[in-house]
Amino acid sequence: MQKFFNTAGPCVPEKHYMTVLDFNNIKKLIENERYFILHAPRQTGKTTMMLQLMEHLNQEGKYIALYVNIEVGQAWRNNIAKLNQTIINEFRIQAKVYLPSEYQPSSACFENVGDEFATFVTQWCLELTKPLVVFMDEVDALIGDGLISVLRQLRAGYTRHPRAFPHAMCLIGLRDIRDYRIYSDSSKRYIIGGSAFNIKEKSIFLNNFTYEQVKELYAQHIEATGQNFTHHAIQQIFELTQGQPWLVNALGRELCFDDYAIAWNKTISKEDVNNAAEILIKRRDVHLDQLADKLTEPRVETIIQSILIGEETDNTNINEDKQYLIDLGLIRSGKQGLEIANPIYREIIPRELTAYRQDMLAQDPLWYVKPDGKLDIQKVLEAYIKFYKENSELVTKRKTYNEAAHHLLFMAWLQRIVNGGGYITREYAAGLKRLDLCIDFAGERFAFELKLSSKNALNDGKTQLVDYLRRLSLDSGWLIIFNRNGIENWDAVGKREWIEEQAKKIELICL
Structure with a gap:
């Protein structure tokens, strides 16, 4: 099939244009039995990267790797028993989808687990003939005592690794765990994520595409279709998006595949890129709609307003709020101070x-x-x-x-x-x-x-x-x-x- 620029869900190499993924640093952490964090704003390629790494590790055969998304557990908030059962069920489903039968957990793994998914994980690891590597996504989507329980179970289980708990683990989310401020209803106080999960070896931030990666991505389309882009057009794509992966792909989709796309026998110009960007801004697709929805949050308003009027804020939580917006991908630290992350967001806001x-x-x-x-x-x-x-x-x-x-x-x-x-x-x-x-x-x-x-x-x-x-x-x-x-x-x-x-x-x- 003809590959295309993907803007919905994880990318698949056989279907979508993709940049080359570099797993070397993460593989070193895995080899050294580390527990670590991968964080970045939404729709920047975290899930794509982890699914590809899972497949890569399973093909190598040294480890048993599994990707698990636990966002569905958010609904249970402080119902620890329901949350744990939901997470266990996600492990069961993902193992059936991605692992051969001999590596799937037996029925015995699900017995006597009580209110802890960590007990299930321990029993499964004891069955496996190879070390288990887990990529746990959307951890920071959990709320309150449910999130605290998950982090503390992982911390407690860490003492049993690698024999009876995952050899290595990556927690994936929007923010570094040090920035979690979790309100515990049972304790009636805020708990910092780092104190509940103090076994983190390293935090990895997934950066936007570089200019060279944007060129590489669009070169795949040029080679596949013969459609050309002017040098200034590629430069403008990078300038308008600053390499934000969803925006880079959304412009490619608009320019080359959607209803008003430029014919493949015609060269795409800088003006065409500007027109496509204006269409995205006016149409406000899901990604941009989610971005706009964040503007109603008080901590977001404080920072965005100071940027709009050009004045620094004296808010006492400025550093915490600033980091929150950086993690969301809304702002960045520029040469002239805090600024909106890219020109398209700068127009959207x-x-x-x-x-x-x-x-x-x-x-x-x-x-x-x-x-x-x-x-x-x-x-x-x-x-x-x-x-x-x-x-x-x-x-x-x-x-x-x-x-x-x-x-x-x-x-x-x-x-x-x-x-x-x-x-x-x-x-x-x-x-x-x-x-x-x-x-x-x-x-x-x-x-x-x-x-x-x-x-x-x-x-x-x-x-x-x-x-x-x-x-x-x-x-x-x-x-x-x-x-x-x-x-x-x-x-x-x-x-x-x-x-x-x-x-x-x-x-x-x-x-």
């Missing part, structure tokens, strides 16, 4: 936060388009100032992301209008003290600098906007300073003034 407002704005994009098809940016700004004066409660009464309310309302307005024939790109990061925004519409570009009021907002804003205009090769732009302290003089709201700074024309707007 403000659009998701403003989607409701966009739908509520009774604006016909055609009102703002000139007869020649160009965007009437002055009309857009005049209408927004009037709208804001009449609807300022949309900022002052916002219940979430209230510090970024000005930014989000203005972006909602622009997105509603620009959707009619252009697109917006944004640059923002914690510590920048601004949000840069550029509208591309009918061959023209309009650059904006958005800032919250402060003592140095005007001087800093002019310097920052000049730098942005130079990078975009533009001669003029707009500096919008939002009043963060409440409005006392409505006559000053919407005041507009053209100024010149370092040979660049800047229109200052105070809102």
